[in-house]
Amino acid sequence: MKQDLAIDALSALAQPTRLEAFRLLVRQEPDGLPAGEIARRLDVPHNTMSTHLAILTRAGLISVERHSRSMIYRVELKTVRKLVLFLLKDCCDGQPELCTPLIEDITRSCSTSGGSCD
Template identity: 50%
Template sequence: MNTSDALLILSALGHPTRLDAFRLLIRHEPDGLSTGELVDASGLTQSTFSTHLAVMVKAGLVLSEKRGRQQIQRANLDALRGLMIYLAKDCCQGRAELCEPLLAELTCC
């Protein structure tokens, strides 16, 4: 991942509606949610939410697949992993032991 990719993802997540939707999709991996379920959870209109969804898709955070008549949205965990690695790669000046509390918190839940 490069700086431009990271900024695109961070910008997409920088809105409460998109952050909430992405976190909801993460909780529903690997099955994903239909677009309608995401719209209902957001409390927004279909057209308003579709704008937010388009931003997340453009940033590579959300993958869409057709299942029957429904569009299923899934969190792109590879994009999330890439962002996390990009942010933490040079963590603590190469002293991995200083990052252990962060890793422990991620694995405990």
């Protein structure tokens, strides 16, 4: 991932409502959620949520697909993976055992939360 794309993604997440929406969508993988349901669950007006979802979409963190009259949003796990790898690629200075606790924490979180950690 290029630095400018990482900055766009991190900037998109650097706002409370967008971060909450992103985390909600992570929990809903692989099915995603309609825009109206995201707005309802986060108690955000629909037009405001549309703006937030557009910012996350432009950053490549989520995608949208039309199903009849609904717009279904899903997390782009490939982009998330690239972002995490970008942030950690120089981690541990060639000592992968230093990153083992981080990997174990992520794995444990995925298996206990019932969430998707592709």
